[in-house]
Amino acid sequence: MQHNSNNEHHSNSAATNGEQNGSSLQLTDEEFDRYSRQMIVPGMGKDAQLRLINSKVLIIGAGGLGCPAAQYIAGAGIGTIGIIDGDVVEPSNLHRQVGHATSRIGMKKVDSLITHLRDLNPLPTYVPYTYPISRENAADIITLYDLVLDCTDNPATRYLISDVCVLLCKPLVSAASVQKSGQLIVLNCPPTPQGKMDRKYPPCYRCCFRKPPPANTQLSCGEAGIMGPVVGLMGVAQAGEAIKILASALHLPQSSSDTTTEDDPHNLIQPTLLIYSYDLNAAPGPYTFRALKMASRKKNCFACGENSPQTLTLEGIKSGNPNYIQFCGLQTPKATLPAQDRITASAYHAARESGQLQNHILLDTREKEHFSFGSIDGAVNVPFGKLLMKAATIKRDGGDAQEILPLKSAEDPIFVVCRRGLDSQEAVEKLKELGVDHGGKRKIVDIIGGMRAWKDEVDPSFPFI
Amino acid sequence: MSATPKPAAPGNFTILYFATATSFTGKNVESLPAPLSLRKLGDVLEERYKGIREGVLGHSLVTINLAYVDVPEEGEDDVIIQEGDEVAIIPPVSSG
Numbered sequence: 001m002q003h004n005s006n007n008e009h010h011s012n013s014a015a016t017n018g019e020q021n022g023s024s025l026q027l028t029d030e031e032f033d034r035y036s037r038q039m040i041v042p043g044m045g046k047d048a049q050l051r052l053i054n055s056k057v058l059i060i061g062a063g064g065l066g067c068p069a070a071q072y073i074a075g076a077g078i079g080t081i082g083i084i085d086g087d088v089v090e091p092s093n094l095h096r097q098v099g100h101a102t103s104r105i106g107m108k109k110v111d112s113l114i115t116h117l118r119d120l121n122p123l124p125t126y127v128p129y130t131y132p133i134s135r136e137n138a139a140d141i142i143t144l145y146d147l148v149l150d151c152t153d154n155p156a157t158r159y160l161i162s163d164v165c166v167l168l169c170k171p172l173v174s175a176a177s178v179q180k181s182g183q184l185i186v187l188n189c190p191p192t193p194q195g196k197m198d199r200k201y202p203p204c205y206r207c208c209f210r211k212p213p214p215a216n217t218q219l220s221c222g223e224a225g226i227m228g229p230v231v232g233l234m235g236v237a238q239a240g241e242a243i244k245i246l247a248s249a250l251h252l253p254q255s256s257s258d259t260t261t262e263d264d265p266h267n268l269i270q271p272t273l274l275i276y277s278y279d280l281n282a283a284p285g286p287y288t289f290r291a292l293k294m295a296s297r298k299k300n301c302f303a304c305g306e307n308s309p310q311t312l313t314l315e316g317i318k319s320g321n322p323n324y325i326q327f328c329g330l331q332t333p334k335a336t337l338p339a340q341d342r343i344t345a346s347a348y349h350a351a352r353e354s355g356q357l358q359n360h361i362l363l364d365t366r367e368k369e370h371f372s373f374g375s376i377d378g379a380v381n382v383p384f385g386k387l388l389m390k391a392a393t394i395k396r397d398g399g400d401a402q403e404i405l406p407l408k409s410a411e412d413p414i415f416v417v418c419r420r421g422l423d424s425q426e427a428v429e430k431l432k433e434l435g436v437d438h439g440g441k442r443k444i445v446d447i448i449g450g451m452r453a454w455k456d457e458v459d460p461s462f463p464f465i
Numbered sequence: 466m467s468a469t470p471k472p473a474a475p476g477n478f479t480i481l482y483f484a485t486a487t488s489f490t491g492k493n494v495e496s497l498p499a500p501l502s503l504r505k506l507g508d509v510l511e512e513r514y515k516g517i518r519e520g521v522l523g524h525s526l527v528t529i530n531l532a533y534v535d536v537p538e539e540g541e542d543d544v545i546i547q548e549g550d551e552v553a554i555i556p557p558v559s560s561g
Contacts, residue, residue: 065561155559178560181484208533209557211524217485221560231561273526273533275483275555277493286470287481287493292553293532385488392515 024053024079031123035077048247049077055246056080058142060133060161061151062109063087064226065175067099068235069149069242074117074124076243081117082145084129085109096228133157135324138164139314147245149238150174153220155212156324160317162187162205166194166304167314171251174205175238177231179224182276184237185294189268190251192297194308200269200296207298207305208273215329216422223419225369230278237274269296337425343445345453348415357413363405365418365427366451374463376417376454380405384423391430401436413443421450470551473499478546481553486521490514503527503536503544506552526555 027035027046031053039049057078059066062085073081087109089100097109104112108130117126129141133152142148142164150161150172158174165172171189175182185208192201212218221231245251250266264270275290299305302322303312312322343351351357364375365384375381382405390404401407407414414431418424424446431437437444447453455462473479477496487493490513501509506527511518527534529544529552537543546552 061561063561151561153560155557158559176558176561178484178558179488181487181558183484183555183558208526209524213485213524213556213559214519217520218559219485224560226560234561270533273555277483277487279493290481290483290553291531292526292528292555294526295533295535388516389514396515 024050026050027053031077034121034123038076044247051249052077052243052246053079055147056082056145057147057149057242057246058082058084058145059149059151060084060157061149061153062097062099062113063093063151063153064096064177064221064228064231065151065235065238066109066149067097067113068232069151069175069239070099070113070117071120072236072239073149073242074121074126076239077121078124078243078246080125080127080145082127082129082141083110083113084131084133084141086130086132092222096226096231098228098232133161135160135317135320139168139317142170143168145170147242147251148172149242150176151235151238154328155218156328156330158205159212159322159327160324163303163312163317163322164314165191166204166308167312167317169193171245172205173238173241173245175234177234178219178221178226180227180230180278180280182230182234182278184234184241184274184276186241186245186268186271188304189245189271190253192304194304194312195306197297197299197306200264201304202268202271203294203297204301204304206303207296207301208294210301212328218328218330227278227280230276233276270294337428337446341428341445342425342448343415344448344457346457348447349454349458357415359409359412361405361407361412361414363414363416363427364451365416365423370419370465373465376451379417384418384427387427387430391434394434401431401434404431404434407436410438411442413445416444416446417454418446418450420452421446421448424450470494472549476548478548478550478552481551483553483555484558485556486517486525486554489517489521499546499548499550501546503529503534503546506546507536510554521554521556524556526553526557528553528555 035049038044055078057073059070062083089105089107089109089112091105093100099113099116110128110130114126114128138160148165148170150158152158162172165188169191171191172187174187175184188202188204270293273292273294277288297304362376362379364371364379364381365387367383368381371381387404416424416427428444428446431444451464455464473496476498478499479494480497481494482490482492507518507522527536529550534544
């Protein structure tokens, strides 16, 4: 098997410190050995491999998506790999964040992941950013890279990343995953300047998802849970798309400039949103993978549409316009119950212990999975979503509040507890709305801070998830 | 056993629910009567699942037959969901 190893090429052990990354013209012996198996795949080859070696990829997030994505990006030999994340490794990460390790609990995730990656492949240049991406730093960092992977975990950051990628003309591979769902899409590829609408262009994140979900439906992996293989699959697929784009130069202006606006031979102008749905009760079925064709750039898109240069600029982003936190509804605090309708966990516990609360009802509105790990003695579990649906039905069709929870007397007080003390407040309001408090004769209160507070104030051994 | 999805019964279309739409409705898929104006889809779903408009539909993508559609505003041409179509409700997932 022949390969290039002539003396003209500027390889030697300098390859390992990345000095030649960015301008390699030939493969070193080590690169040849490492990447041989992918190079012989039809569509790859030496030039494609060199494109990877000369590319710079930024991975935003070193968690459930970032770890598997980074492993394959590094393994494939992408020359410069930046990783940004402010978090620290915790035990609850390790069922899915496979770039970390038990021995590195407590370490910054970025440092932990790079430790793993360097051992997998020492040839790339790894650039750590051990702080979170923000509106102040996003543009200065993203501008240094050829392609961005969004491996983050909240909508405000996703909109920020997409906006900056539009303004800086960077292709964006965006994946997301929670509980039993995964999504993946290639955006802004090839990148097109803001405002251009003379033909069909690839969409940005806002073209696809114009509005974020309401703040109270935004569940983190810590709240809703996540299966390792679901997020792992999306992270690996994300790396696959990044490698493909760089190896095949899909992010560069396509040479066929005389194609009609209906042509989309590379599925870039109307990219596909890939959806993965994992069912704990059934093997894969026809809906397990779904591929949905998105629309091209939208005329009225805030970030990249016709008038977007007036509405979105880099300077604006740095100075807080748009306000991503506000846009995603995270700033508006939910109306809290008045103090007389609330009780602290310790006060509730004390009242129980002293025998003051002989016949009371304790309603726990957490999901049954959370409830199954532990609950306060005597609690009745009615998951919050179910409570809301039943309340709505009773309100609409008439009916008895007994359908929500059995009530033996008209006077026994009801105490409501949830995970963190937010849902419980709304539950109290709903019960009062239905007249369960009999105009104030029955006391209905919630426990401030929920089961989190119970663990902190009353029972440190309580298994809080 | 066919690997392709079962077509909806005559006079119906199929609607698929993903991510939080699945948790909200308790279903992955169901059949609804066709034809139905896309603008009216929100009303029909809200009838069956109170709160779904605000909790899910308002920020979700809608697709018909595997392609994205804009839900038409007042004054815009309506889109009619036909018998045998496959509609999907896709809330964005943000976590990871």
